[in-house]
Amino acid sequence: xxxxxxxxxxKLSNLQITDNDLVEYKPQLEETVKYIDNLQELxxxxxxxxxxxxNVNNVYFTDxxxxxxxxxxxxxxxxxxxxxxxxxxxxxxx
Amino acid sequence: MNLLNKTLIxxxxxxxxxxxxxKEIFEYFIKRxxxxxxxxxxxxxxxxxxxxNNREFLYGLPISLKDNICTKNIRTTASxxxxxxxxxxxxxxIVEKILNSGGIILGKNNMDAxxxxxxxxTSDFGPTKNPWDKTxxxxxxxxxxxxxxASYLCPAAIGTETAGSIRQPASWSGTVGMKPTYGRVSRYGxxxxxxxLDCPGPITSSVEDSALLLNIIGGIDKYDATSxxxxxxxxxxxxxxxxxxxxxxxxxxxxxxxxxxxxNIEKAIQVLKSLGHKFTKIKLLHPKYAISVYTIIxxxxxxxxxSRYDGIRFANDRTFFGKEAKxxxxxxxxxxxxxxxxxxxxxxxxVRSLIISDFNKVFxxxxxxxxxxxxxxxxxxxxxxxxxxxxxxxxxLNEPSSIAGLPSISIPIGLTKSNLPIGMQIIGNYLxxxxxxxxxxxxxxxTNFFDIKKTLLKQYPD
Numbered sequence: 380x381x382x383x384x385x386x387x388x389x390k391l392s393n394l395q396i397t398d399n400d401l402v403e404y405k406p407q408l409e410e411t412v413k414y415i416d417n418l419q420e421l422x423x424x425x426x427x428x429x430x431x432x433x434n435v436n437n438v439y440f441t442d443x444x445x446x447x448x449x450x451x452x453x454x455x456x457x458x459x460x461x462x463x464x465x466x467x468x469x470x471x472x473x
Numbered sequence: 474m475n476l477l478n479k480t481l482i483x484x485x486x487x488x489x490x491x492x493x494x495x496k497e498i499f500e501y502f503i504k505r506x507x508x509x510x511x512x513x514x515x516x517x518x519x520x521x522x523x524x525x526n527n528r529e530f531l532y533g534l535p536i537s538l539k540d541n542i543c544t545k546n547i548r549t550t551a552s553x554x555x556x557x558x559x560x561x562x563x564x565x566x567i568v569e570k571i572l573n574s575g576g577i578i579l580g581k582n583n584m585d586a587x588x589x590x591x592x593x594x595t596s597d598f599g600p601t602k603n604p605w606d607k608t609x610x611x612x613x614x615x616x617x618x619x620x621x622x623a624s625y626l627c628p629a630a631i632g633t634e635t636a637g638s639i640r641q642p643a644s645w646s647g648t649v650g651m652k653p654t655y656g657r658v659s660r661y662g663x664x665x666x667x668x669x670l671d672c673p674g675p676i677t678s679s680v681e682d683s684a685l686l687l688n689i690i691g692g693i694d695k696y697d698a699t700s701x702x703x704x705x706x707x708x709x710x711x712x713x714x715x716x717x718x719x720x721x722x723x724x725x726x727x728x729x730x731x732x733x734x735x736x737n738i739e740k741a742i743q744v745l746k747s748l749g750h751k752f753t754k755i756k757l758l759h760p761k762y763a764i765s766v767y768t769i770i771x772x773x774x775x776x777x778x779x780s781r782y783d784g785i786r787f788a789n790d791r792t793f794f795g796k797e798a799k800x801x802x803x804x805x806x807x808x809x810x811x812x813x814x815x816x817x818x819x820x821x822x823x824v825r826s827l828i829i830s831d832f833n834k835v836f837x838x839x840x841x842x843x844x845x846x847x848x849x850x851x852x853x854x855x856x857x858x859x860x861x862x863x864x865x866x867x868x869x870l871n872e873p874s875s876i877a878g879l880p881s882i883s884i885p886i887g888l889t890k891s892n893l894p895i896g897m898q899i900i901g902n903y904l905x906x907x908x909x910x911x912x913x914x915x916x917x918x919x920t921n922f923f924d925i926k927k928t929l930l931k932q933y934p935d
Contacts, residue, residue, distance in 0.1 A: 385803065392776060392806045393783070393791055394799050404800055411804060411862050415765040418820050421827065428822030429829060431669040431699060432878035432903075433656040438698035447563065448696060454562040458787035467785050 481682040495533025515620040519580040528575035535579035537627040541664040552596035553586040555793040565662025567690045582617030591864035595797040609851040612642030619646035629677045636875035637868025640883035644846035644896025655878030656701035659694035667774040680914040684708035711907040712914040721755035721839035741886040763872035769821035776805025836902040846883040846896035885922040
């Protein structure tokens with residue numbers, strides 16, 4: 380595994396990884412990647428992937444049903460440290 | 474009154490006959506937690522606030538929850554510093570179901586951080602100790618639940634399993650651990666790890682208690698689109714109507730397994746034969762492939778699920794992640810990235826299809842599959858650091874059935890010479906929890922699990 384690829388992966392995952400961390404993680408990740416290569420021994424050319432096993436599809440939430448997932452602004456604000464004028468505050472992106 | 478080692482069903486009888494009140498039972502367990510939790514570290518948060526709840530079917534009995542199950546008013550940490558002070562604004566569906574069935578939440582159990590691991594050592598709140606030998610791990614990631622149930626700091630707990638996280642610690646701690654069919658129990662309000670695999674389930678002292686809790690937490694949930702519709706049977710009734718089964722023994726699951734474990738499984742098979750069950754040798758795809766499928770799918774789903782922890786809307790930011798979570802997020806991101814997707818993620822999902830059709834073929838010939846739960850008994854604390862994917866190796870015998878979404882139970886079948894519990898699993902076909910529970914229940918009635926719990930509780934008197 381190329382060190383630069385790992386750095387890029389860390390950046391994509393929004394993780395702060397130091398060079399020291401990489402020294403530790405790289406051989407461990409490489410060992411894992413080497414192990415999972417055993418899947419290439421199996422011929423799957425004619426097999427479709429399974430993304431989940433419960434065979435359900437197109438599950439809809441009926442309009443007008445009581446929605447317990449809906450939370451009030453007051454409840455949501457309790458969980459965060461920084462809000463202003465009903466908005467969450469993030470770091471500047473651009 | 475001596476309450477030590479009483480099952481949920483036994484405690485319910487005592488409440489119904491008014492021999493004891495639910496408040497007295499609650500206080501009894503709080504007292505035991507205060508006495509023993511310092512050493513075992515099986516609870517992260519204790520809820521001392523007793524609110525009477527007399528509804529059927531639990532009549533005010535305390536139940537403890539793995540700390541990745543969201544509870545309103547009690548903090549939920551997933552054993553990570555990211556969520557150290559997080560209080561969920563809502564209850565998970567299964568928590569609502571437990572409360573509506575007369576349960577009281579006793580506390581939140583320690584676990585591997587984000588359920589990443591099989592030893593409860595990746596917890597940011599310190600490792601849980603195995604009550605049988607405090608220098609050893611109770612297994613994981615539901616190790617806090619199994620340690621608490623084994624040492625009777627709670628009568629029963631709800632854990633979660635992605636691949637082995639209920640069965641493996643149940644085996645290492647000497648409890649009953651039930652992993653239902655994927656979709657049988659709602660995932661809504663449970664901190665997601667591998668969404669196509671995650672499955673909550675009961676951790677108990679008896680198979681009957683497991684059936685009782687599955688009755689309560691099972692069933693479709695409109696808030697979890699992957700929960701499935703057939704209404705579960707009344708397991709408690711089903712399991713007491715004795716049946717005999719054709720049970721398959723997969724030889725691949727006995728490779729590299731400790732001799733003492735194999736010897737005890739053979740003994741257990743003799744018991745099952747005496748109960749009228751028939752045994753057939755079967756062949757299954759080697760579980761070493763399931764390790765790879767699981768490693769890829771789990772890492773990929775973790776990298777996606779943990780992306781929501783940005784510290785903006787709730788909880789702490791991403792600098793609070795521990796090593797294990799960081800490594801898993803990175804590997805998952807790698808496996809999903811352009812150029813590697815087909816080689817890893819898509820390949821893993823096609824092998825998943827192979828594993829499913831492999832089980833489908835076998836279940837045309839047999840009703841149940843029997844195997845060891847784990848290749849070894851409990852490891853010493855600290856051992857996991859020597860392996861880059863310790864969890865996957867410890868869960869090798871659980872991963873194939875989890876990948877296929879099948880139900881399975883781990884039950885205690887005895888002790889090693891050095892007094893460590895041994896577990897055996899019974900895997901069933903899709904949605905066939907009742908056969909597993911039925912078989913396990915009559916095994917317990919016949920053996921009382923060789924009284925191993927009584928042996929342990931001598932070390933943990935009231």
